[in-house]
Amino acid sequence: xxxxxxxxxxxxxxxxxxxxxxxxxxxxxxxxxxxxxxxxxxxxxxxxxxxxxxxxxxxxxxxxxxxxxxxxxxxxxxxxxxxxxxxxxxxxxxxxxxxxxxxxxxxxxxxxxxxxxxxxxxxxxxxxxxxxxxxxxxxxxxxxxxxxxxxxxxxxxxxxxxxxx
Numbered sequence: 494x495x496x497x498x499x500x501x502x503x504x505x506x507x508x509x510x511x512x513x514x515x516x517x518x519x520x521x522x523x524x525x526x527x528x529x530x531x532x533x534x535x536x537x538x539x540x541x542x543x544x545x546x547x548x549x550x551x552x553x554x555x556x557x558x559x560x561x562x563x564x565x566x567x568x569x570x571x572x573x574x575x576x577x578x579x580x581x582x583x584x585x586x587x588x589x590x591x592x593x594x595x596x597x598x599x600x601x602x603x604x605x606x607x608x609x610x611x612x613x614x615x616x617x618x619x620x621x622x623x624x625x626x627x628x629x630x631x632x633x634x635x636x637x638x639x640x641x642x643x644x645x646x647x648x649x650x651x652x653x654x655x656x657x658x
Contacts (some may be wrong), residue, residue: 498565499581499615500602503655505568512559515552522550562604566641574602576650579623581615586647590631595646598654600624612655 500508523545530542532650571582579585584599598613600623607615613620623645630645 496565497567498562498602498604499567499569500604501653502568503653504567504602504605505563508559508563508566509638512556515556515559519552520549520556523552542592553570571650571653574650576648578625578627578644579648580625582650582653584647584649584651584653585623585645588644588646590642590644598623598650601653601655605655607655610654612653 526545527542530539530545533539535542536542567643569581571580574580574582576583579600581600584597587596587598588594589596598611598619599616600620601612603614603616606612606617615621615624617620618636619634622632626632626644626645626648629647631642632645633640633642
């Protein structure tokens with residue numbers, strides 16, 4: 494089965510813009526830095542040359558990573574999905590049954606996740622256990638930090654805010 498990288502149009506556009514910036518701005522600048530450093534002579538003790546080559550290596554790695562992700566990308570519009578059960582793009586209000594704290598998460602693509610802003614990857618341990626659940630469900634989530642009991646208080650779709658100002 495071919496693996497797909499689910500993401501919203503926002504995530505796809507952001508990754509595409511980063512790829513284009515690296516290819517069309519960063520890489521040419523690094524090539525110029527390397528050319529200037531080569532003019533300084535002796536490469537063994539040429540710190541500018543070695544720094545530029547390391548920058549080039551890191552940019553090449555990121556370009557490869559972005560190309561792989563974008564090749565597997567499957568753009569999903571969560572606004573047209575059913576959200577009676579938790580799915581990609583659902584906003585979920587959970588109650589931590591041990592503390593009675595309410596926590597809100599929105600399930601997004603891996604490249605879009607930002608747990609500090611309540612955006613969790615659909616591949617995260619918690620999201621995998623949430624998928625398919627509905628309001629009123631209680632479950633024990635097995636998480637890296639241990640098990641936690643939750644109740645699903647609300648499942649809904651709301652417009653996803655990716656960046657906080």
